[in-house]
Amino acid sequence: MGVVAFVVIAGIAVGSALGLVAKRNPIHAALFLVVNLGAVAVLYLTLGAQFLAVAQVAVYAGAIMVLFLFAIFVLIPGKEETGPDPRRSYRIVALPVGAALLALLAAVVVVGTRGAGSPAPAPDGVESIARLLFTDYLFPFEVTSVLLLAAMVGVMLLARRREG
């Protein structure tokens, strides 16, 4: 049952990722990315990471994708991918490079997980990550708020319309 669920969700994730790369229209790419992020959120749930699944939907599929869609509406792209490709010779290399990287990563996964023992008992969902965030990771947690503030100020400076 769990294996079937994993295969189905993994298929959705890989298919939507391929759609993201293959589709010409950036809005289609954004919507494929939403499907992909949702599928990965479900995988987080099957791994017992309920907090991350909800955060994934709220932060990635919600906030970040809205930003992307706004940028697409503002810029109205889509003409970049038409017409002759001046860098075609480079882009032909992409598939072999991707396949080689995948083979390398797959070899690492196969070698690294061979002879692994039985898994340790899973941490108990939301409580364990909450305890970690407010004890061991308290300082990075606070630094994150400074980072978000700095990003917000920087974005306002960058997106401001220059006078004159």
Add this chain to the structure above:
Amino acid sequence: MAPDSWYVGLSAVLFSIGVVGVIVRRDPLVIFMSIELMLNAANLAFVAFGHRLGSADGQAIVFFVMAVAAAEVAVGLAIIVAIFRLRRRLSVDDLSTMRG
């Protein structure tokens, strides 16, 4: 329950697709989405490793990756909009001003 190594394998597949997307596409927005795909694949590997070790540290790290990704997307999209204001064109092949 599928073994944790399958999750890591899926993460490798998603990461490779993201790399191909970054190389193949010419639209900076879609390149950015491919980068998000790669970040997401790394997150999935973190959660799978954490599940395997029975520790929530992987989840905590993914939390920070999400926060940094949110900041990165906001800044990156602002840069893309600023470039579009200057150039009125949005192909990464034209952006060679900083080439040494």
